[in-house]
Amino acid sequence: xxxxxxxxxxxxxGRSLLRALEGGPYRVRAVSDTSGxxxxxxxxxxAALAEHKVSGGRYAERAGAAxxxxxxxxxxxxxxxxxxCTASELARxxxxxxxxxxxxxxxxxxxxxxxHALATEPLSFLEPLRSRRIGINxxxxxxxxxxxxxxxxxxxxxxxxxxxGNTSTTAVIEALERGxxxxxxxxxxxxxxxxxxxxxxxxxxxxxxxxxxxxxxLLTGARVRVDDIERPAFDRLDPDLLxxxxxxxxxxxLVGRLRGDGAVSLAYEELPAxxxxxxxxxxxxxxxxxxxGGTRIHxxxxxxxxxxxxxxxxxVDAAASRGAPPRAASEAVSVTPGAEVxxxxxxxxxxxxxxxxxxRLGFEIEGPEEGPVILVQGGISSGRHVCRTARDPSPxxxxxxxxxxxxxxxxxxxxxxxxxxxxTGASSGPSGPGESFPVVTSHDQAEAIVRxxxxxxxxxxxxxxxxxxxxxxxxxxxxxxxxxxxxxxxxGAPERAHPAATAARALQRRILRLGLERGFPREAVIxxxxxxxxxxxxxxxLRSRFDAPPEWRDxxxxxxxxxxxxxxxxxxxxxxxxxxxxxxLRAIDLHRVRGExxxxxxxxxxxxxxxxxxxxxxxxxxxxIPCARxxxxxxSRYGHDAFLKETETLGPVIQAALQGARP
Numbered sequence: 220x221x222x223x224x225x226x227x228x229x230x231x232x233g234r235s236l237l238r239a240l241e242g243g244p245y246r247v248r249a250v251s252d253t254s255g256x257x258x259x260x261x262x263x264x265x266a267a268l269a270e271h272k273v274s275g276g277r278y279a280e281r282a283g284a285a286x287x288x289x290x291x292x293x294x295x296x297x298x299x300x301x302x303x304c305t306a307s308e309l310a311r312x313x314x315x316x317x318x319x320x321x322x323x324x325x326x327x328x329x330x331x332x333x334x335h336a337l338a339t340e341p342l343s344f345l346e347p348l349r350s351r352r353i354g355i356n357x358x359x360x361x362x363x364x365x366x367x368x369x370x371x372x373x374x375x376x377x378x379x380x381x382x383x384g385n386t387s388t389t390a391v392i393e394a395l396e397r398g399x400x401x402x403x404x405x406x407x408x409x410x411x412x413x414x415x416x417x418x419x420x421x422x423x424x425x426x427x428x429x430x431x432x433x434x435x436x437l438l439t440g441a442r443v444r445v446d447d448i449e450r451p452a453f454d455r456l457d458p459d460l461l462x463x464x465x466x467x468x469x470x471x472x473l474v475g476r477l478r479g480d481g482a483v484s485l486a487y488e489e490l491p492a493x494x495x496x497x498x499x500x501x502x503x504x505x506x507x508x509x510x511x512g513g514t515r516i517h518x519x520x521x522x523x524x525x526x527x528x529x530x531x532x533x534x535v536d537a538a539a540s541r542g543a544p545p546r547a548a549s550e551a552v553s554v555t556p557g558a559e560v561x562x563x564x565x566x567x568x569x570x571x572x573x574x575x576x577x578x579r580l581g582f583e584i585e586g587p588e589e590g591p592v593i594l595v596q597g598g599i600s601s602g603r604h605v606c607r608t609a610r611d612p613s614p615x616x617x618x619x620x621x622x623x624x625x626x627x628x629x630x631x632x633x634x635x636x637x638x639x640x641x642x643t644g645a646s647s648g649p650s651g652p653g654e655s656f657p658v659v660t661s662h663d664q665a666e667a668i669v670r671x672x673x674x675x676x677x678x679x680x681x682x683x684x685x686x687x688x689x690x691x692x693x694x695x696x697x698x699x700x701x702x703x704x705x706x707x708x709x710x711g712a713p714e715r716a717h718p719a720a721t722a723a724r725a726l727q728r729r730i731l732r733l734g735l736e737r738g739f740p741r742e743a744v745i746x747x748x749x750x751x752x753x754x755x756x757x758x759x760x761l762r763s764r765f766d767a768p769p770e771w772r773d774x775x776x777x778x779x780x781x782x783x784x785x786x787x788x789x790x791x792x793x794x795x796x797x798x799x800x801x802x803x804l805r806a807i808d809l810h811r812v813r814g815e816x817x818x819x820x821x822x823x824x825x826x827x828x829x830x831x832x833x834x835x836x837x838x839x840x841x842x843x844i845p846c847a848r849x850x851x852x853x854x855s856r857y858g859h860d861a862f863l864k865e866t867e868t869l870g871p872v873i874q875a876a877l878q879g880a881r882p
Contacts, residue, residue, distance in 0.1 A: 222539035223262075225249040225297045225327075227289070227318065228304030229272045231524045232332050232531075236304060237269040239528050245535065249297045254279035255286045258297065290317050296325035300538045302531060304332045309429065309445060312339025323347060328538040330354035332531055338429040338445050341436035348437070354534025359430060360384055360503035361521020361530040364537060365564065369515065370437070373507055377438050380477040381506045383496050384430040386522040387413045387421035388453065388473045390500035395458045396465040412523035413500060424450030424473065428485055431475035434505070435483050443483055448475075451486050468492050468589065491589030493633060498676045501526070518674045559583055559603075560645055561671045568666075571658040571809070580671050581645020583608070586633035591681035591705075593627055593877070594668065594696075595636045596689025597862075599803040600791060602644050605636045619866035626870035627684070627877070635680070639688070640667055641802035649798035656802050661688070661810045665696035669703060679703050682877055686710040686862040688803065691810045698816045707817070708876050710824040710862040710869070713836035714843075716808045720831050723754050724804045731797040740797045745788035747800065752787050757828040757858035814843025822876045824851045824869070826861035849876075 221244050226233055229252040240247055246262040254277035257263055271281065278284050285292060293301060301322040303315060315336035319329045329352065331337065337344055337358060347353040348367055355363035366373070383389065390413045394404035408414040414421055428448040435443040451473070461471055474488045474496065490497050495516050498504045505517040521530025559582045566574040583603045595605050597616055606615035606622040606629065621627040621634055638644025641659050646667075649656040672680070683704050685693030690712025697707045716724075727747040734743020753761075761780055769776035821844050825837035834852060841850040851872055855861035862869065 221246050222300055222535075223248045223298040224535070225251070225293070225301045225322075226304060227251045227301065228306070228332070229278070230304065230306055232527050233304035234269045234272050235524050235528045236302065236531060237265040239532060241265050241269075245300075245539070247298075249292070250278060251289055251292075252278045255284040256289065256292055256297075257281045257284050258292075259283075290321040293318055293321035293327070294325050296327060297322075298327060300328045300330060300535055302330045302332070302535065303336070304531070305335075307333035307335050307426070307429070309335050309338055309425070312336055316340055316343070319344075319353070323352060328352050328354070330357075330531055330534040330538060332357045332527055334358045334426075334429045334433060337433045340442075341433050342440070342442055345437060345440075351537065354531075354538055355433075356519075356534045357521050357527045357530035358433065359505065359517075359519065359521075360386070361519025361526060361533075362503060362505050362517035363519075363521075363530070364533055365517040365519075366434070366437075366505070369507075373438060373509075373515075374440075376509050376511070377477075377507050378479050378510045379508045380434060380438065380475075381496055381504075381508075382427070382431055382434065382475040383472045383498055383504045384475065385421055385424075385427040385473055386500055386503060387418075388427070389498065390414070391422070391453075392456070392461060392471050392473075393500055395456070396461045396470065398462060401458070408500070411500065412525070422453040424448075424453070424485055427473050427475050431477065431483055431485060435477045435481075438477065439481055441481065448483055448485055456487060464489055465492070468591070470497050472496060472498075493590070493592050493677055494588050495676045499678055502673070502676070504676060516674070518676065561674055563667075563670060567663065567670070569657055569663050570660045573657045575640070575647060575657060578640070578647040578667070579645070580640070580647075580667050581638040582635060582671060583611075584633060584635045584675075586629040587631070588633065590631055590633040592633045592635055592677050594680045594683045594685075594693075595621060595627065595634055596683075596685045596692050597636075598687035598689065599639065599642065599800075599807070600795070601686075601689065602642075603636045603638045605634060616863070617866075620870055620873065626874040632681070632877075635675075635677075637668060637671065639692075639803060639806075640664055641799060641806060643794050643796060643799045649796065649802065656798060658809070659802065659806050661691040661695040661806065661812075662699060664692045664806070665699055668692070668696060669700055672703060679705055682706045682708060684708040684873065685712060687712065687859065688807055688810075691807065691812075694812045694817060695810070697819045697821070698812045701817075701819050704819045706820040706822070706876065706879075708822045708824070708873055711826065711829055711832045711837075711859055713832050714814055714840050715811050717831070717833060717836060720754065721808045723750065723831075724808055727751055728801050728804055731801045735797050741792050743797050744792040744795050744800055745785065747797075748788040748791040748795070749784035752784050754831045755859045757830065757856055759828060760856040760858065763856065814840045815845060817844050818846045820846060822849045822851065822872075824853060824862075824872065826853050826855045826858060826865075828855055828857070829859045829861070831859040 224245050224247045247265050249258040250268050257278050312335040322329050390408040391404045394407050428445050432443040432445045470492045475485045477483050496504050503519045507515045520526050561580040563578050566576045568574045585608050601616045604615050606618050623630045638646040640646050641648045683693045690709040697704045730747040731743050734740050765780035767779050769778045823837050823841050825834045827834050841848050855865050857864040
């Protein structure tokens with residue numbers, strides 16, 4: 220039997236929730252407004268009731284409406300889950316608390332849309348929060364569920380908290396930054412559904428102060444009163460100053476802070492435009508800095524009428540324990556040094572069908588917080604560790620190009636890189652010998668990266684640099700999301716795989732399957748990778764290095780190139796598994812983009828000796844890209860691996876492209 224609901228409140232959120240519930244898995248037994256309650260033990264007609272409210276009617280006018288006090292009805296257990304959609308009015312906090320107490324006392328769960336109950340007596344809800352009997356996802360802009368799930372870990376472990384929780388002020392500020400008048404900025408925010416009819420409720424800081432008070436009270440165990448938080452005057456913001464900051468790559472946000480000594484503050488702060496707190500309108504950010512190092516960042520989109528409804532449905536799903544993935548939970552990002560992981564709260568639909576539930580993306584980010592962000596992705600064996608850092612001084616796969624003073628200067632740029640989905644890094648992939656993994660493509664990888672950018676509050680990357688498979692992902696990202704990419708730099712990546720290259724990878728996948736079937740998984744990886752190496756390097760290089768007589772072992776000749784290939788395969792097999800390797804090989808062969816669809820400034824680089832991605836394919840792609848294309852041909856004996864070997868040539872080319880100059 221499906222869970223039953225009682226929806227309280229018939230304003231914009233309450234009406235939209237009723238429409239969202241129509242035809243869904245839950246049975247709405249009761250709806251209430253200030254006039255009365257309509258109840259049916261099976262289910263009420265939510266569509267008719269929503270329409271009744273839109274036309275200006277009251278529930279008391281409906282046949283059979285109950286006119287008894289709402290708390291009395293709730294105390295008799297009207298439904299499994301009570302969803303309180305009443306408007307946030309701090310003066311009416313005691314009424315909301317009384318309703319919640321009555322419902323909880325009858326065994327119901329309670330989901331809040333508004334913050335007035337928690338802002339009034341936050342500590343009284345601590346135990347129900349821990350036991351998951353109340354839901355606050357919408358209260359905190361779609362991040363409440365993430366806080367609830369991590370509450371036990373955060374209690375006593377948080378050094379400080381920073382909150383950008385009021386999207387109304389964010390929307391108005393961004394409009395002012397772009398030169399709009401205050402009246403036009405307010406109108407835009409209201410049209411987007413962020414601003415209440417009475418704008419003062421948002422702009423006087425009360426909403427932001429209430430959210431700060433809730434979080435501070437829950438984490439410190441000491442009640443923080445909303446009235447005790449000093450609120451800055453919005454009308455003292457200087458539009459000219461806001462616009463000047465924007466021109467310098469800075470922005471302004473209303474930031475609530477909880478410090479280590481328990482002090483709280485609320486102020487308009489100047490922030491780097493690419494920082495994690497500089498979320499765009501429609502999103503909120505809650506950053507929890509931990510005492511042992513690192514920060515957990517929750518980004519939510521549960522704002523405005525529709526966003527709030529999505530956040531409510533997430534809590535309803537959780538309360539009903541249906542086992543379904545949350546529909547709109549916040550995206551949680553752990554940036555603990557050495558363990559950066561984006562844990563997605565909602566599924567990732569895949570190009571070739573199916574989806575990834577509860578997926579994660581491992582990443583590293585290095586460089587000044589205010590620096591322009593550059594996304595760097597390499598081949599399938601590269602991983603997220605691009606260069607040596609203070610946190611991880613081990614060699615990166617592109618130290619000669621990325622790092623302090625290098626072409627991609629991490630003292631100037633903020634460099635982001637990820638592990639690919641399906642691989643063996645910190646991102647989701649096949650974790651066991653018998654575990655299957657869905658088919659993923661370069662476009663799926665790109666969509667995962669966009670979700671990570673959203674969670675980190677990065678609207679646009681200054682540049683995307685991709686080599687080999689990372690170049691394919693860069694092309695897919697630019698094709699699907701051109702506004703997220705300032706410029707594109709790609710080495711050795713075509714529109715689609717060459718049939719000759721696919722033939723070699725098809726044999727590699729056959730080797731991997733055979734190894735799994737016969738019980739020789741490691742040997743299969745070694746052999747498949749050895750075969751791959753013959754396509755990564757040029758015939759000229761192999762001849763110059765290995766044209767020598769064989770050694771004899773047990774009456775069998777062992778050629779120098781054999782030893783080299785076996786060594787490279789053994790190195791790769793230390794981390795790769797047959798299934799992860801096959802997943803990424805398949806992803807390469809499924810890569811498809813249309814050059815005509817790539818409309819960002821693009822630099823294409825190809826090695827003239829590349830047999831895996833022949834230079835002719837790069838030339839064909841360059842001829843199709845309509846927007847500011849450039850093609851650089853690099854003579855190299857290293858073939859496809861030239862991006863790893865010809866760093867002295869590549870460095871100046873990439874550096875010039877990042878600065879907007881022609882190499």
